[in-house]
Amino acid sequence: MHQMRFKWSYLAAIVVSLALWAAIIMGVKQLLH
Secondary structure (H helix, E strand, O other), rough: OOHHHHHHHHHHHHHHHHHHHHHHHHHHHHOOO
């Protein structure tokens, strides 16, 4: 049970970090153009 919760929190952290990277890349592209 505890391991499942840890696994889901780990996946959520990965999704959040990917979303942040996508936002940063989009912002940089807009600044360049």
